[in-house]
Amino acid sequence: MTDRWETVRPHVAAWRQRLPMHTLARPAARVSTMLAATWRRLPLREDPLPSRPLVVVAACLVAGCAWGSWLPGTAGPPPGVSAHWRAGMHWLAALGLMIAWHRAASRGQAILAVASLCLAVSSAAAAWSVARSSLFPADELAWHLSTRPVPVAIRGTVVESPSGLPPASPDPRLAAAIGPSSQASLAVSALRDGARWRAASGVATVIVGVAPTDLPPLIVGTEVEVTGRALRRPPALNPGEFDAARRARLDRSLSIVRVRSAADIVPLAPPPDWSVAAAVDRLRAGG
Known part of the structure; x- marks a missing residue:
């Protein structure tokens, strides 16, 4: 904070010297001094904001549920083969993406690991959405x-x-x-x-x-x-x-x-x- 004030102080002093010291300039000079002091006391962050992974996870869940609900298919009398296939494919995709995430994370490939993890969450959410809306017991x-x-x-x-x-x-x-x-x-x-x-x-x-x-x-x-x-x-x-x-x-x-x-x-x-x-x-x- 001290370095920031030292950077701003010469500009404020030069601006005050160039002002004519008459009735309208003096209040302006006081206001500038108050603003500079307020800027100095502000609790500004020097470090970046923390990451919010739960927001990304929630977005992936919503996208997966929307994708699972959008896919064509209806709930009918058992066995509901189409729904079983769709839910199974989504679960297999989620499993494969989790394996890809583990391999990418172990190799230090951060971008690939994050992308694989997000897609795995979306695939699992899509499988849950299909199972909830289309899979029912045989004695329903x-x-x-x-x-x-x-x-x-x-x-x-x-x-x-x-x-x-x-x-x-x-x-x-x-x-x-x-x-x-x-x-x-x-x-x-x-x-x-x-x-x-x-x-x-x-x-x-x-x-x-x-x-x-x-x-x-x-x-x-x-x-x-x-x-x-x-x-x-x-x-x-x-x-x-x-x-x-x-x-x-x-x-x-x-x-x-x-x-x-x-x-x-x-x-x-x-x-x-x-x-x-x-x-x-x-x-x-x-x-």
Whole structure:
């Protein structure tokens, strides 16, 4: 800091000597002196700013997820060979790039090592994106459904307690107007097939035609049996239309179960006493 002030001081002194010492020049000289003193006291950094590697990692993750989501492919009934191939290729690319990073780093090739590491992170993120949006278990509930509603009876665990849905139209004279309704999320564990229950999986969105206050206590972790009409979320049919099926794949909730009344939801077992999610849900419900 002293060297910097010694460099600036001669210029300030010469400028003050050339100024006519009249009423307007004296305040200007004082201001210049104050500015020079302030410059001297500023806590300026002499060393460069530290690097921020997490920003680069975050950018690589975002780019990889975007690349994995942009690639063509849809989630269909198992085995979903296309999605398996895409996810596998991304994982293999990430593994190969990690090997390239190790070799480049051991040889002191910094630029090549950084580039390989960034591409490896992006490839791993793309593989995760493909797996999340396109790979589902073989017993996923949606694979037993179509885009037309069919009667079902399922069992599962509440993963999101019921919340109220806004009415379709506030005008009761319109045909689209409906009464109060609720929405909850259920982790499916079984599907009734005739007189027996068989294993199933997936997350289903349960829509009930009553307000949340009219439902039995459905705390997160409660095991329930639901009877209603279920369907798989339909894809977009027109260009530019919102693709509900794609959004459902990203949320990993492919099925919708519509229930007419609260009597069609039967609690089977309360959540465990040690469940943290249930405790948080009780606190939230209590306000």
